[in-house]
Amino acid sequence: MECRTKLVVLMHPHEVKHVKANTGRLAALSFEDAEILVGVDFDGHARLRELLSDAAFVPMLLYPGEGSRNLSEGGLSPEDLGGRRLLVILLDATWPLARKMLRLSPSLQALPRLMFTPRERSRWVIKRQPHELCLSTLEAVHELMAALDSAGLDRYERPGQLLAAFEAVQALQVARAADPLSPGYRRNPGRARSVREAFESGRTAEIRPKSRGLFYKDPARKEP
Secondary structure, three states, X not given: OOOOOEEEEEEOHHHHHOOOOOHHHHHHHOOOOEEEEEOOOOOOOHHHHHHHOOOOEXXXXXXXXXXOEEHHHOOOOHHXXXXXXXXXXXXXXXXXXXXXXXXXXXXXXXXXXXXXXXOOOOOOXXXXXXXXXXXXXXXXXXXXXXXXXXXXXXXXXXXXXXXXHHHHHHHHHHHHHHOOOOXXXXXXXXXXXXXXXXXXXXXXXXXXXXXXXXXXXXXXXXXX
16 A cells, blocks of 8 residues: 555564564555564664654654654644654564663654554454553554544555454464464464354454463474
């Protein structure tokens, strides 16, 4: 999709190496002018410095909390941009890792912040969010674009596209977990069945807090 807003996803290396259902990458691939930058300390990242110093952009960090401009409450208007493009930076990591990324990057701390009020709870059914208002990166991008559209700051062409992709990703993983011929995973048939049933009914699966999720990598399998 095309959009006026430039999206930059700052992805923690853990998301690249270990997370099988990384929604930040899927969200970035859905927009023509979106970028993914991988790292932890972004103060020394040349590409991010280039973007932040570009006079064509108004850079803002998508991060909720006190002092953040709430798009859902008219916190940002076209006049605030002065004819420039909005550059939205998103942290793609778990909340603890995202806080670490922010702590190690004073240039990110100095940015004005943007937020929205979620209209719906997370659609994750194979993972449990730490809080009912927490969203995956893909869902956050969807809510962000919908809020920008409502505020007259952008045009969200196909609002169903991201959510359809999100559902397809989860359906694929549920199918992989239930398939005994699918390589690379150790199976827990009862657990896979309960998550599949939860997915089909729209409920959130009950996953043990210490678990990384539905899937367990087989340590005997050698990665290329």
